[in-house]
Amino acid sequence: MAEDLPGILVVLSGPMGVGKTTVANRLLEIGGYERSVSVTTRAPREGEVDGEDYHFISVEEFEKLRDANELIEHAQVVGNWYGTPKQPLREALKARKAYLLVIDVAGGEQVRGKGYNSELVFLAPPSKEELVARLEGRGTESQKQQTMRLQRADMEMEKASEIYNHIVVNKDLDTCVEEVHELVLAARRKLKEKQDAGGSLVAPDQQH
Numbered sequence: 001m002a003e004d005l006p007g008i009l010v011v012l013s014g015p016m017g018v019g020k021t022t023v024a025n026r027l028l029e030i031g032g033y034e035r036s037v038s039v040t041t042r043a044p045r046e047g048e049v050d051g052e053d054y055h056f057i058s059v060e061e062f063e064k065l066r067d068a069n070e071l072i073e074h075a076q077v078v079g080n081w082y083g084t085p086k087q088p089l090r091e092a093l094k095a096r097k098a099y100l101l102v103i104d105v106a107g108g109e110q111v112r113g114k115g116y117n118s119e120l121v122f123l124a125p126p127s128k129e130e131l132v133a134r135l136e137g138r139g140t141e142s143q144k145q146q147t148m149r150l151q152r153a154d155m156e157m158e159k160a161s162e163i164y165n166h167i168v169v170n171k172d173l174d175t176c177v178e179e180v181h182e183l184v185l186a187a188r189r190k191l192k193e194k195q196d197a198g199g200s201l202v203a204p205d206q207q208h
C-alpha cells in the first residue's frame with residue numbers, strides 16, 4: 001500500500017535546457033504528483049497545448065489575476081510574464097499530492113517566503129558546455145534569446161544556493177529523477193512526523 005503522506009509543494013527550477021520538464025514528467029509517472037499549469041503571456045511554441053503546457057493569456061488577463069491575488073507567485077522571464085494560479089494548488093494539497101511547480105528562481109524565492117510546506121529543488125547541468133549544446137539542439141530560440149537565457153542561467157545558478165533546499169545535477173536522467181523523488185519523500189515523511197506530533201500543516205496563506 002502506498003504511504004499516506006501529507007501534500008507538499010515541490011518547486012523545480014533550473015536553467016532552460018537542463019531538463020526540468022522531462023524530470024517533471026517522469027515524477028508524474030511515478031504517481032502521487034500533480035503538476036501546476038502556469039499562466040503565461042508568452043506565445044505558444046509549436047506543439048504546445050493551451051491548458052496543458054500553460055494557460056496562454058493576454059497581459060490584461062494576467063494583470064487581472066495578479067491584482068486579484070489569485071497567483072501564488074509571478075515573475076517576468078525574458079520579457080514574458082508567468083505565474084502560478086492559487087486555486088488548483090489548494091485542491092492538490094487537500095488531496096495530499098506532491099504539487100509540482102516548474103518555475104524560475106524569482107518564483108522559487110517567493111514560494112519560499114510564503115511559508116508553504118515545500119521542497120525546493122534546483123536542477124543544475126553537468127557543465128555550462130552541456131547546457132549550451134542542449135539549448136542549441138532544441139533550436140526553438142533565436143541567437144539573441146539563447147544569449148539572454150544563458151546570461152540568466154548564470155544569474156540563477158548563483159542565487160540558487162541561497163534559496164533552494166537542494167541542488168541536483170542532471171547528468172543521468174534516471175538517477176536525477178530518483179534523487180528528486182527521494183528528496184520529496186523524505187520531506188513529506190518529515191512533515192508527517194511533525195503532523196503526528198501535533199504541528200500545523202496549514203500554509204499561512206490558507207489560514208484565513
Ligand code: 5GP
Nearest residue numbers: 038074075077082083084102103104106107
Ligand atoms: P519557457 O518559456 O521556456 O516555458 O519558460 C521560461 C522560464 O519560465 C522557465 O525557467 C520556467 O521554469 C519559468 N516559468 C514557467 N512557469 C512559471 C511560473 O508560473 N512562474 C515563474 N516564476 N516562472 C515560471
